[in-house]
Amino acid sequence: MAPAEGQPVQTxxxxxxxxxxxxxxxxxxxxxxxxxxxxxxxxxxxxILAGFKNIVGGELxxxxxxxxxxxxxxxxxxxxxASSRGANAIVNIRFATSAIxxxxxxLMAYGxxxxxx
Amino acid sequence: xxxxxxxxxxxxxxxxxxxFGPLLFSWIFGNIYQKxxxxxxxxxxxxxxxxxxxxxxxxxxxxxxSGLLSANIIMSVSWWQKLLGGIKTVFGGQVExxxxxxxxxxxxxxxxxxxxxxxxxxxxxINVRLETSEIQSSKGRNTAIEILAYGTGIKI
Numbered sequence: 224m225a226p227a228e229g230q231p232v233q234t235x236x237x238x239x240x241x242x243x244x245x246x247x248x249x250x251x252x253x254x255x256x257x258x259x260x261x262x263x264x265x266x267x268x269x270x271i272l273a274g275f276k277n278i279v280g281g282e283l284x285x286x287x288x289x290x291x292x293x294x295x296x297x298x299x300x301x302x303x304x305a306s307s308r309g310a311n312a313i314v315n316i317r318f319a320t321s322a323i324x325x326x327x328x329x330l331m332a333y334g335x336x337x338x339x340x
Numbered sequence: 341x342x343x344x345x346x347x348x349x350x351x352x353x354x355x356x357x358x359x360f361g362p363l364l365f366s367w368i369f370g371n372i373y374q375k376x377x378x379x380x381x382x383x384x385x386x387x388x389x390x391x392x393x394x395x396x397x398x399x400x401x402x403x404x405x406s407g408l409l410s411a412n413i414i415m416s417v418s419w420w421q422k423l424l425g426g427i428k429t430v431f432g433g434q435v436e437x438x439x440x441x442x443x444x445x446x447x448x449x450x451x452x453x454x455x456x457x458x459x460x461x462x463x464x465x466i467n468v469r470l471e472t473s474e475i476q477s478s479k480g481r482n483t484a485i486e487i488l489a490y491g492t493g494i495k496i
Contacts, residue, residue: 238406238407239407240406240408240467241467241492242397242398242466242492243397245406246403246406246466246492246494247404247405273484276416277417277419277422278362278365278366278369278419279366279369279373279374279418280366280370280373280416280417280418280419280421280441281374282377282413282414282416282445282448283415283416287412287413290412290414290475290486291412294488298408316490318410318469318471318488318490320473322473322476328475
């Protein structure tokens, strides 16, 4: 099945939730905090195109897609780390974005790796 | 005298055109474009019907499946709005241009989350969070705002 828009290409079966538990399951074991992050800079061409788009304002689609992909990768890394710890779910996932100098941005996802029953 | 007229045009007219031409263009087309897009969003919200988002942490009832959902959008103000905003920051007070853009971006991000939830077969989205962050171009001249909406989709 092709991944839905904005979702990571998942090779590992992992339940994810930003609530404190996976709804309908109970936590058996906690395996600590896992993080996944990626730093992305924009392509200069996209930057110039966005400059033109600024004439009328509104959505900058190129950037929206870029950050979507980047966030998907951060989630992918989160899943990899959790699975290497033997977790089958990640709960209480949070996203954080921080601007780094020179037009680059760091996208991070973090959560708690758990085993649910 | 025609010679003088040409001089007047090149010395005042052209610079004025270069300064205010793009701004005028930005004002007219920016307004038309943004209004059109906002109406499109309004129609989408209307067509969608119910609101399946919730900020509650507990699901309303028994859950059979769940999954993380996220939707984002990056928005920027037009040149004209940037100018108005810049003037406003001198005097302080409410900056209406950014006000409108942010509210619009948030509505759009939330609508995308709703549509994504429905497309993936979830009935509701619980624990919805909205996050705002600033995106800058490499030269730091243009500032854009990213709105991220995420939550847990649940099937009841």
